[in-house]
Amino acid sequence: MLSIDHFQSLWDVRVKIACVGGGPAGLYFSILMKRQDPGHEITVHERNPAGSTYGFGVTYWGSLLGKLDAGDPESARAVQESSVRWSDGVAHIGDRTTRHRGDEGFGIGRGRLLDILAERARSLGVRVEFEDEIADGAALPDADLVVACDGVRSAVRERHAAHFGTEVALGRNTYIWLGTTKVFDAFTFAFVETPHGWIWCYAYGFSGDRSTCVVECSPETWTGLGLDRADEAAGLALLEELFVKLLDGHRLIGRATAGGSAQWLNFRTLTNRTWSHGNVVLLGDAAHTTHYSIGAGTTLALEDAIALVGALSTSSGSGRAGLAPALAAYEKERKSALLSVQSAARHSAQWYENLPRYIDLPPAQMFALLGQRHSPLLPYVPPQLYYRIDRxxxxxxxxxxxxxxxxxxxxxxxxxx
The missing domain is CATH 1.20.5 (Single alpha-helices involved in coiled-coils or other helix-helix interfaces)
Structure with missing residues (x-):
């Protein structure tokens, strides 16, 4: 193996790369690297079995397709062909409904996306190893470059958490990621009032027979409804009753652990002071997270992969003088690109945490401010006044x-x- 002290202009020689984590970011990074030079020896280490994944469907917007096509037309074409699309947004607020035309969005099953990227990576010569966990304390893979793309709870990152300057902030609201057999033709919001406060969901189709349904509420509503004490089966039954009009007789699908407990979470907003340490670099959720309500997590992870490959391909120099500037350039580019997105995500999360401020507005106004929830001014201006100013x-x-x-x-x- 080449030691990091013998990196030449990184792409003048064959290098050995290990991606720890087989999510979209790691797989797409390996595809782009192999397309640049088939001689690179690349292994993706995924701790879970093949075909197992969390979540149901993920969203992205049309601009991502252009970037994927520029990087690898074959995988971009497969992703687009396996996606469903919508252009409307619908909000159900109690018994009131409003629909608005918006930008075209896409949904794809997370499992399908991973299958496409894994198959493409293998066809290019990448080794994709499932049930291959790099556990805490175990030696990192013997490689010139280790890409830590093992998620928000990255075991690789945690080895040097003090160096990376990892910070995590927990959101106030609780949420659960579910699926349903109801297929939605628009990106759909539904807000339901209960004796313990409001509960709501975001729903969107990702295949011909499935949709994602993310349910969120305040901690007071969560405990008041007894969702904190219910196992998954009881919790799903209660949620199906609350969202009966939205689901139109369809069932919710959970992903309980072996013990049957429901997977309610508080969102973890994660940042890192620096994204690299020696020959280890962070990618995707291991480096940063953005609140799910803006639907950008998968896109940002794939854009990280594109930026990292770009930075590595333009590096020059030898030894650490070649690798370190490339990783620094990648970090600088992505941190700059993320500033506005992370701000939008913070304000979006806060909008939902302060839902009573907006929920009693007329539906058209409420939906309009739902679309403006990324604004840093909205929390400080009376909602109706903000609506009039915006109009x-x-x-x-x-x-x-x-x-x-x-x-x-x-x-x-x-x-x-």
């Missing part, structure tokens, strides 16, 4: 666009006279 600003922008469009036409008309 006025929208009309002004429409007038500006009309003026810009009319300007050249009027000028040409006057000139022709």
């Amino acid at each position: 006025a600003a929208g009309r002004l922008e429409s007038l500006r666009r009309l003026k810009r469009w009319l300007g050249p036409k009027v000028a040409r008309t006057l000139h022709s006279r």
